[in-house]
Amino acid sequence: MSHTQALSSFMGLVIAFTGAYFLYQLLFTPGYESYPGEMTSDLILIVGGVFLIAAVRKDLRKSTTWALMTIGLSTIAGSVYYVFYTTDIMNVALANVYLILSVILVYYSISLIFNTSAGSTKGLICLGILAAVQIVPILYRLYMGDDIVEQIKDSFDRIVRGVAYLVVIFILTRKTMALETLPRRMNRNSNYLYDVTCTPSDAYVDIKDYQKLVDLPEEGWAPCKSGPIESEMVIPLYNTALSIRLQKMRSNEDVYAAFCSGDAESYRVALSVPMRSVKLDEPDESNRGKLRIYGDDGVFVDLMILDYGDQPKGYIGTYRYNSQKAREKRKEKKESQPEDE
Amino acid sequence: MAVNTENRTGVQKAKSGVVYLLAAILIVVGVYELYTIYTANYHDDWGFIDETYSAIIKIIMAEFILFDPKKNVLRAVGFYAISIGITRVIASMRMLSFVSDITLIMGGITLFFGVNILISGYNYLKDTTRGRTGMIVGTGILALMQTIILLFTYETYRMTGVLEYEQIAPSAILLVQYIVLLLILDTEEVRYGTLMEKTNTRVESARVTSTVEKDFNLNKDDADIILNMFTDRSSWEQMEDGPVESETKVKLVDGRIQSWMVLQKWRGSDSIHVTMANDPDGSIIAANRFSVNKVTSEYEGDDLASLRLFSETSLIMQLAVQRPKKKKKQGGEDE
Numbered sequence A: 001m002s003h004t005q006a007l008s009s010f011m012g013l014v015i016a017f018t019g020a021y022f023l024y025q026l027l028f029t030p031g032y033e034s035y036p037g038e039m040t041s042d043l044i045l046i047v048g049g050v051f052l053i054a055a056v057r058k059d060l061r062k063s064t065t066w067a068l069m070t071i072g073l074s075t076i077a078g079s080v081y082y083v084f085y086t087t088d089i090m091n092v093a094l095a096n097v098y099l100i101l102s103v104i105l106v107y108y109s110i111s112l113i114f115n116t117s118a119g120s121t122k123g124l125i126c127l128g129i130l131a132a133v134q135i136v137p138i139l140y141r142l143y144m145g146d147d148i149v150e151q152i153k154d155s156f157d158r159i160v161r162g163v164a165y166l167v168v169i170f171i172l173t174r175k176t177m178a179l180e181t182l183p184r185r186m187n188r189n190s191n192y193l194y195d196v197t198c199t200p201s202d203a204y205v206d207i208k209d210y211q212k213l214v215d216l217p218e219e220g221w222a223p224c225k226s227g228p229i230e231s232e233m234v235i236p237l238y239n240t241a242l243s244i245r246l247q248k249m250r251s252n253e254d255v256y257a258a259f260c261s262g263d264a265e266s267y268r269v270a271l272s273v274p275m276r277s278v279k280l281d282e283p284d285e286s287n288r289g290k291l292r293i294y295g296d297d298g299v300f301v302d303l304m305i306l307d308y309g310d311q312p313k314g315y316i317g318t319y320r321y322n323s324q325k326a327r328e329k330r331k332e333k334k335e336s337q338p339e340d341e
Numbered sequence B: 001m002a003v004n005t006e007n008r009t010g011v012q013k014a015k016s017g018v019v020y021l022l023a024a025i026l027i028v029v030g031v032y033e034l035y036t037i038y039t040a041n042y043h044d045d046w047g048f049i050d051e052t053y054s055a056i057i058k059i060i061m062a063e064f065i066l067f068d069p070k071k072n073v074l075r076a077v078g079f080y081a082i083s084i085g086i087t088r089v090i091a092s093m094r095m096l097s098f099v100s101d102i103t104l105i106m107g108g109i110t111l112f113f114g115v116n117i118l119i120s121g122y123n124y125l126k127d128t129t130r131g132r133t134g135m136i137v138g139t140g141i142l143a144l145m146q147t148i149i150l151l152f153t154y155e156t157y158r159m160t161g162v163l164e165y166e167q168i169a170p171s172a173i174l175l176v177q178y179i180v181l182l183l184i185l186d187t188e189e190v191r192y193g194t195l196m197e198k199t200n201t202r203v204e205s206a207r208v209t210s211t212v213e214k215d216f217n218l219n220k221d222d223a224d225i226i227l228n229m230f231t232d233r234s235s236w237e238q239m240e241d242g243p244v245e246s247e248t249k250v251k252l253v254d255g256r257i258q259s260w261m262v263l264q265k266w267r268g269s270d271s272i273h274v275t276m277a278n279d280p281d282g283s284i285i286a287a288n289r290f291s292v293n294k295v296t297s298e299y300e301g302d303d304l305a306s307l308r309l310f311s312e313t314s315l316i317m318q319l320a321v322q323r324p325k326k327k328k329k330q331g332g333e334d335e
Helices: A003-028 A038-056 A060-085 A089-113 A121-143 A148-154 A156-172 A182-197 A210-214 A314-336 B010-037 B045-066 B073-096 B101-124 B132-160 B165-184 B195-210 B220-227
Strands: A204-206 A229-238 A243-249 A255-260 A269-274 A277-281 A289-294 A300-306 B244-253 B259-266 B272-277 B288-292 B294-300 B303-310 B315-321
Touching (some): A003 A060, A003 A156, A060 A089, B010 B073, B101 B132, B195 B272
Antiparallel strands (some): B294 B303, B303 B315
16 A cells, blocks of 8 residues: 555544544433534535545545545535524534535635646645634633643543644644645656756766766676677766666667656657767866767767765755765765674 | 857846855855854844854855855845855844734744745745745845844834834844845846756757747848858858868847858858757757759839848748838938
């Protein structure tokens, strides 16, 4: 089960359990004063949660839509009575807030189904307000000096509902559960196209790798079982999604530099150049150099040579880079120690 | 083929100036606040805690800006915004503890926009200017609040004749901080950092290396280079070894997104090989490449009007050439 599926299932579980808890209260608590619509609201949560786990957990968009829709419909069912059939001004006002937010929630979940809304941000804002309406009065009373144990006893239902909303918000804001917004989708798509149509000019090959392109190494080639390519060697490029695959051919002595759209299992070759000759501007004292690979028929490739270690990385990036270097050093030290020690 | 040594231009110096300006403001304000903490009498503990934390956070964020290994304007704005965001959230806690309605409302507004600036600032550290408009609005409203406080203080001074420096200093300092942030939020670096702008930059880069706009004009000198590419290459860089005999570059589009034509004459080939790239001094991998076998020209009177580039079999592109500006005679007729 993928991370997304597991989180979707957990979300369904939280929703179903919340419904089950309130239904149990309604049916089995002596003296419980129920109101019309409450049972419907609880049943919607239970059915919605179970359906989410059983049927739609595999699809992120569907599970997000279903979760928002379930909470929205359940809250509408629970609020209608208070809006139209009670006179207590505070209850009517709060129920109106619930109702309006829930209608918006349902609207956004419908727009998610039809793809007219890209992300779940607006739905999350509605959920956040619903959670705040439940939790904030409790926090205010605690702030004004109420006993915390008494508060938990008195407002347990509110706490359950508020926490359930917060858990759903927490789940929907995880990285693996985030629906891409339109700008993010455009950004990702343009990134792919940009790399294969006109490479960023600040793309570079690391200083420790460039010699592999100048003097092809004897070792380090991964053999290919079938096809015209005999063996390959991957050389990473930085500041671009592209990477170089040096390829030795079976049929002749030619070596090709294939610039591929990535190192994953699937990739597209953006450009394949037979390496006829290489011209090198050796890296200077600031570790900056450049090499040019000449192919056939006017095709050439220019590659900047820079030291990856010198490139600005930010605090976290620098820490990670230094940690990785330290790990490599320790590993080297361990390997260089005599075996009999 | 030369390595670009990346000379520091005036623009780059100005950018690093902005970074140091933000750090300097935070340090000055932080040190001033520390000074006032030990000279003022606080009526409540929270005031003392609020001021102390605010001062320390500002100084820490200034250090983060100064010692940032990836120092740039976006990240400096990010740290600056985080310091403002955190200090506003802390300040709002104090305001929310008041019973007065107006202070409560101001506390709520400060908390909301403080959190907004804090989240936006964090995003700036990841080189994406999320919610720039929201941040401008938020900072603007906070600046407006301080302006109103200053105006009220001034009106009180006009009515009573009493003006205490301690009353106006915090608002004035905050106002300066907000104004600096507002100004920097409108700089090019921040404007072009949004996801949509980044997307647009990439699409624009692809466009300028793939095609030319219909109103594009080649300047006269570059047009001459292209027109004479088969007859006179004396101005081109001559290569002693390698497959390329001579090479030159022609700038097609000048602006934020540039486009260049790298023209090459290869040994043993009659064609001129063209590679269109964004930066001929940087890496060139995937690019728009074609070979030119013939160039023709059109004239308007004596002026070169356009060039046509042909491959062996077909037309590749037509490029208009800038005409010299015609002087107008006194009567308004063209000369």
